[in-house]
Every structure is written in structure tokens, then in C-alpha cells.
Amino acid sequence: MFINIEGIDGSGKTTLVNNLKNTFPDFYYTREPTDGFDYAGLVPLENEYNSILDFFLFTYDRIRHQKEIKENIKNIVISDRYIASSIAYEGPLIERFFSGIDETIQYLMDVSRPVKCMPDVIIYLDVKIDTALKRIINNRKVLKYRDEKLSVLEKKNVLGFVSTYYLYFLKNIKKFTGTDIRVEYIDANRPENMVLNDTIKIIEKLL
Ligand SMILES: Nc1ncnc2c1ncn2[C@@H]1O[C@H](COP(=O)(O)OP(=O)(O)OP(=O)(O)O)[C@@H](O)[C@H]1O
Numbered sequence: 242m243f244i245n246i247e248g249i250d251g252s253g254k255t256t257l258v259n260n261l262k263n264t265f266p267d268f269y270y271t272r273e274p275t276d277g278f279d280y281a282g283l284v285p286l287e288n289e290y291n292s293i294l295d296f297f298l299f300t301y302d303r304i305r306h307q308k309e310i311k312e313n314i315k316n317i318v319i320s321d322r323y324i325a326s327s328i329a330y331e332g333p334l335i336e337r338f339f340s341g342i343d344e345t346i347q348y349l350m351d352v353s354r355p356v357k358c359m360p361d362v363i364i365y366l367d368v369k370i371d372t373a374l375k376r377i378i379n380n381r382k383v384l385k386y387r388d389e390k391l392s393v394l395e396k397k398n399v400l401g402f403v404s405t406y407y408l409y410f411l412k413n414i415k416k417f418t419g420t421d422i423r424v425e426y427i428d429a430n431r432p433e434n435m436v437l438n439d440t441i442k443i444i445e446k447l448l
């Protein structure tokens with residue numbers, strides 16, 4: 242079974258995954274961008290040309306990621322980010338090449354056809370943007386390259402577009418992927434133990 246943990250920057254994905262490793266140590270854990278992929282050189286979300294470049298580079302990384310996922314799929318594979326992240330982060334600026342969100346997401350999914358492993362479940366950590374921003378600014382030890390190149394207001398705008406694309410994609414997941422992917426939404430504004438407990442309940446029902 243293949244489970245993706247998704248959400249905007251600061252929603253608590255990595256924290257949740259680290260807590261899941263203690264609860265379910267025998268699962269296989271992975272992430273995107275993969276460890277071997279140096280995305281630090283990628284240009285931030287400045288314009289549609291950079292987003293097209295980002296999309297193809299993250300998709301290149303994802304196509305290479307298929308082997309690792311397939312080798313472990315007999316287990317429970319949990320990925321911190323996957324294809325929904327590309328739709329959410331690159332879609333908003335790429336929309337300038339298209340008539341709207343539907344055509345944009347359809348194009349990104351068409352280009353993603355070499356990505357054969359699709360998730361069985363997407364767990365989306367739903368968080369208020371102000372809450373996420375506070376966590377990014379106040380708690381995060383290391384500023385990620387995208388944080389460094391964007392002002393707080395720019396970051397807030399970007400995360401607004403990202404969450405809009407996330408929620409639209411997830412709401413219409415069958416239309417865009419052609420498969421029955423189960424989507425679970427967790428209120429990630431709450432303390433991490435509550436987010437973890439909700440996630441454990443979801444996973445235990447799947448086992
Ligand atoms: N439920 C929570 N309540 C309060 N703080 C949290 C919660 N979850 C995570 N945090 C804190 O918020 C910060 C961001 O968390 P984390 O790195 O897990 O988010 P993320 O979604 O993985 O972010 P990114 O996608 O940018 O890597 C960390 O400092 C973490 O300790």
C-alpha cells in the first residue's frame with residue numbers, strides 16, 4: 242500500500258512522519274524531493290518559466306523514484322510528499338499557459354504519465370496559512386531556500402495559491418487521476434500528538 246503525506250510548508254508533514262516511524266517502525270519511509278535530488282539550485286516560485294522547469298525536474302526525480310517505491314510496495318510505503326505536491330506548487334504559475342485550473346492540472350497529469358506508482362491514500366494536513374507561516378518563521382531552525390528568497394507576504398501569497406491547488410486537485414482526484422485514491426483530511430492546526438493520533442486511526446483502519 243502506498244500512502245502520501247501532503248500539505249503546505251509548515252503543515253507538519255515531516256514531524257508527523259518522524260512520529261509515525263516510532264509507531265510503525267516496519268513501514269517503508271521515503272520522501273520527495275528524494276535524498277539524491279539536489280533541488281536547492283531550483284529557482285523559487287518567481288514566474289511560470291521557473292515553475293515549468295521546477296515541474297519537469299521534480300517529475301524527473303519522481304520517475305527515478307518509481308524503482309524504490311515498487312521494490313517496497315509489498316510493505317506499507319509512506320512518502321512525505323509526492324505527485325500532489327507538484328500539482329499544488331507548480332500548478333498556480335503554470336496556469337498562465339492555460340485557460341484555467343482544470344486544463345492546467347490535466348496537462349500536469351498528462352506529463353506525469355511515466356509515473357506509474359500512484360498512491361492508494363493521500364493524507365492531507367490541512368492548516369491555516371498563518372499557522373503554517375508562524376511555524377516556519379518561529380520554529381524552523383534552518384530556513385529552506387524557498388523561504389530565504391521570498392518575503393513573508395510573498396510566502397503567504399504563494400502558500401495561498403498552493404493550498405487552493407491542493408484542495409481542488411484532491412477534491413477532483415478521480416477526474417484527474419482516473420483512479421480511486423482515498424483522500425483523508427486532518428486538521429493540522431492542532432498539537433502534533435492529536436495529528437498523530439488521527440493519522441494512526443486512519444492507518445489502522447487500512448491495515
Ligand atoms: N502540530 C504542530 N503544532 C505545532 N508545531 C508543529 C506541529 N507540527 C510541526 N510543528 C513545528 O512546525 C515546524 C514545521 O514542521 P515540519 O517541518 O514538520 O513541517 P513540514 O510540513 O514538513 O514543512 P516543509 O514542507 O516546509 O518541510 C517545525 O518546527 C515543527 O516542530
Ligand SMILES: Cc1cn([C@H]2C[C@H](O)[C@@H](COP(=O)(O)O)O2)c(=O)[nH]c1=O
Pocket residue numbers: 250273274295299300322323324326327328330331385387
Ligand atoms: C515534491 C515537491 C516539492 N516541492 C517544494 C515544496 C517545498 O517548498 C520544497 C521542499 O519540500 P520540503 O517538504 O520542504 O522538504 O519543494 C515542489 O515545489 N514540487 C514538488 O513536486
